[in-house]
Each structure stands twice: as structure tokens, then as C-alpha cells.
Amino acid sequence: MNLDDELRAVGRSAVVPPVDEGLTAAVLARVADLPVRKRLRDRWRAFVAGLLVLMAGAVLAPPVRATVAEWLRIGGVQAQPVGTGPSTAPPVPTVPGHLSLEQATRTAGFTPARPKELGAPTGVEASKGFVAMSWSGVRLEQFESDISPMYIKKYYQDLEYVPDLNAFWFKTPHELVLADQRVLRIAGPTLVWVHNGITFRLEGVDKARAVQLATGTS
Amino acid sequence: MLARVRGGESAAYGELVNRHALVAKRTAVFLGAGADADDVVQEAFVKAYKALGTFRDGAAFRPWLLRIVANETRNVVRARGRRARREELAAPLDVVLDPAEEAVSLERRKELLAAVRELPEPMRLVVTCRYLLDLDEQETAVVLGWPRGTVKSRLHRALGRLRDALPDKEVQR
Numbered sequence: 149m150n151l152d153d154e155l156r157a158v159g160r161s162a163v164v165p166p167v168d169e170g171l172t173a174a175v176l177a178r179v180a181d182l183p184v185r186k187r188l189r190d191r192w193r194a195f196v197a198g199l200l201v202l203m204a205g206a207v208l209a210p211p212v213r214a215t216v217a218e219w220l221r222i223g224g225v226q227a228q229p230v231g232t233g234p235s236t237a238p239p240v241p242t243v244p245g246h247l248s249l250e251q252a253t254r255t256a257g258f259t260p261a262r263p264k265e266l267g268a269p270t271g272v273e274a275s276k277g278f279v280a281m282s283w284s285g286v287r288l289e290q291f292e293s294d295i296s297p298m299y300i301k302k303y304y305q306d307l308e309y310v311p312d313l314n315a316f317w318f319k320t321p322h323e324l325v326l327a328d329q330r331v332l333r334i335a336g337p338t339l340v341w342v343h344n345g346i347t348f349r350l351e352g353v354d355k356a357r358a359v360q361l362a363t364g365t366s
Numbered sequence: 367m368l369a370r371v372r373g374g375e376s377a378a379y380g381e382l383v384n385r386h387a388l389v390a391k392r393t394a395v396f397l398g399a400g401a402d403a404d405d406v407v408q409e410a411f412v413k414a415y416k417a418l419g420t421f422r423d424g425a426a427f428r429p430w431l432l433r434i435v436a437n438e439t440r441n442v443v444r445a446r447g448r449r450a451r452r453e454e455l456a457a458p459l460d461v462v463l464d465p466a467e468e469a470v471s472l473e474r475r476k477e478l479l480a481a482v483r484e485l486p487e488p489m490r491l492v493v494t495c496r497y498l499l500d501l502d503e504q505e506t507a508v509v510l511g512w513p514r515g516t517v518k519s520r521l522h523r524a525l526g527r528l529r530d531a532l533p534d535k536e537v538q539r
Contacts, residue, residue: 149469151525151529152525154474154478155478155493155497155498156497157467157469157470157475158498159498159500160500161463161464161467161470161475162396162461162462162479163462163463164391165395167387167390167404168407168408171383171387171411172383175412176380176383178412179415
């Protein structure tokens with residue numbers, strides 16, 4: 149590993165106390181009556197900037213435009229394109245917990261769906277708004293989609309859209325990052341979709357199988 | 367978003383605060399704000415709001431905000447220097463490392479952190495922004511208010527020093 153990557157690991161793993169909960173409210177209260185200083189020429193600038201955006205949109209080469217479009221949110225997952233990525237991923241982690249589905253429902257606050265044809269999962273764990281389950285080599289996570297994303301997936305190749313499910317297939321290994329920027333692990337190819345306000349991540353199988361399992365998930 | 371805020375929708379600013387609060391706090395702590403980090407962050411967001419009129423359209427908000435955080439942190443650290451009980455004060459990079467990070471051993475990370483702390487200030491700042499906070503070169507230049515070339519050369523020298531301070535480890539693994 150390069151020195152710079154080691155330094156990044158130091159930064160990522162540095163524990164910083166959580167942001168003061170009252171921060172946003174305090175800031176908004178303090179700025180509520182303050183005018184934002186505005187200059188007349190800002191209007192002209194805004195007009196020119198708008199025009200430039202329109203012109204840029206017209207001349208951008210299609211691949212560039214595709215990249216711009218693919219910074220997208222899929223429920224609780226933020227897909228973020230990056231230049232390079234890992235070439236392999238470790239095996240899909242199995243879920244160690246052994247909750248019953250009833251216990252998981254109670255903890256998560258919603259009834260988890262599962263791919264019917266896989267039968268009973270070998271591992272189930274849950275926390276508020278989140279359930280993970282696994283079968284041999286297959287891992288399914290489902291979580292309530294919040295205002296802010298839970299995961300950021302740093303992918304570096306095309307996302308494949310699966311219209312039938314309104315799902316996205318991340319076809320290469322990629323960094324799975326928590327919304328607080330902590331790298332969780334390298335994830336393998338994954339299918340992500342949203343159903344009834346719940347975001348699903350299915351990992352461990354190829355695309356065709358993932359689509360098949362996702363279709364049978366209820 | 368910025369357009370909405372500038373258009374007088376101050377509530378929309380809340381979204382910007384939420385989005386950038388974490389990196390603002392990390393920056394303040396890494397630069398030595400210690401127990402004052404929350405105050406620094408709050409002050410920086412208020413100052414940023416007041417200065418939105420000078421924010422250049424199309425520029426990135428994050429580095430611009432972090433520059434304000436960095437300046438605010440410097441003010442706090444300076445003000446403290448005038449107080450008496452120095453030994454209780456937070457130092458830059460006064461952080462705990464999470465043992466769970468798997469990519470690099472805890473021992474190695476502690477060595478690295480200690481070596482970065484020992485760097486002369488400009489080098490420590492550039493390593494903190496570019497690597498510990500993982501900003502890109504352009505963002506680092508904005509946050510520190512240096513030309514890009516300066517960022518590049520100081521970074522280069524800082525890495526050289528770190529390599530000297532940490533002999534051979536890179537080669538061994």
C-alpha cells in the first residue's frame with residue numbers, strides 16, 4: 149500500500165465526536181434575520197452562468213453527460229462514480245446473527261421481505277430500520293430509505309439499469325462507504341432497488357440470478 | 367441549493383449545514399480545535415452564510431466552507447495560546463484511532479499519525495487536508511489559500527520527510 153493510501157486510512161479511522169445535535173437549529177436561528185449580501189452584478193452573473201450551463205449541456209460529449217447523470221440516489225444508496233476501483237472483492241460476508249424473522253421485524257420496525265425461493269435464511273440480524281440476512285454466499289440487506297443516504301457506493305464502471313424492477317446493477321467490485329465516509333468494505337457486484345420505501349441490496353449472485361431473486365422477493 | 371439560499375430561503379441553508387457538518391467538524395478537530403470544535407463549526411457556518419454574497423457562482427461550496435473552518439480554528443487556537451494552562455489544550459491531530467479499520471494495522475497508523483504531528487506546520491496542514499481529510503489537490507489549495515503549485519511541492523516534501531521518519535515500512539509489506 150502506498151504511503152498516501154496509508155495516510156488516508158489514518159484519516160478515515162480517526163474517531164471524531166459526533167456533530168453537536170443542535171448545530172443546524174442554532175445556525176438557522178442565528179442566520180434567520182441576516183440578509184445574504186447581494187450585489188447587483190450577481191444577477192447578471194447568474195444570467196451568464198445559466199446561459200453557460202445551457203451551452204455546456206449542448207456541447208458535452210455523450211459519455212461525459214452519462215457520467216454527470218450517474219451521480220444518483222437509489223433509495224438509501226448514493227452511487228458515486230470514481231476513476232478507478234478494486235478489481236476483486238472478498239467473499240460476501242455471512243450474517244452471523246440468528247434472529248427469527250419476528251424478532252427482526254420487531255427490532256427493525258418493519259417486516260423484512262425475502263426471496264421466497266431461497267427459503268429460510270441461515271443468518272438474520274437487525275437494528276432500527278435495518279435488516280440483513282444471508283444464505284450460503286448470498287446476502288440481502290434492506291433498510292428504510294432516509295433523507296440522507298446510508299451507503300455510498302463508489303463505482304467506476306457503468307451502472308446497468310434494470311427497467312422491470314427499477315433496479316441498478318453494480319457490475320464490478322466497489323468500495324462500500326458509510327454515509328459518514330467510513331469505508332465499510334469492498335463489495336462485489338450488487339443489485340440495488342427500492343420497494344415501498346425500503347432499499348434493498350442483494351449481493352453474491354450474478355445479474356440474471358439477482359434479478360430473478362429480486363423479482364421473487366416479497 | 368445555493369441559489370435557493372441566496373434567494374432568501376434561509377431554511378434551505380439547513381440542508382447545506384446538514385450535508386457538510388461532519389466534514390467541517392473533522393476538519394476543525396484535525397486542525398486542533400479540540401473541545402472548541404462544535405463552536406468553531408457553528409461560527410463557520412454563520413460566517414459562511416453572511417459571506418455567501420461573495421461566493422463565486424459555480425465554485426465548490428465544500429472547500430470554501432472548509433477554508434472558513436480552518437481560519438476559525440486558527441483564531442481559536444491563537445486565542446488559547448494567550449491563556450495560561452497550555453498543557454490542557456488540544457493539539458492538532460489529537461484524535462483516537464478506531465482499532466477496527468482493517469486496511470492498515472493500528473500500530474502502523476499510530477506511527478504515521480505521530481510522524482505527521484511532528485511535521486513543520488505547512489507540511490502538516492497539507493498532509494491533513496490532502497490525505498487525512500482526503501480532499502483533492504484543488505480543494506486543498508482553496509482550503510489553505512495557497513497556489514496549487516505550492517500544495518504540490520509541499521506535499522511532495524512532506525511525503526519525503528514522512529518516508530525518512532518511517533524507514534522501510536512501505537518496502538517491507
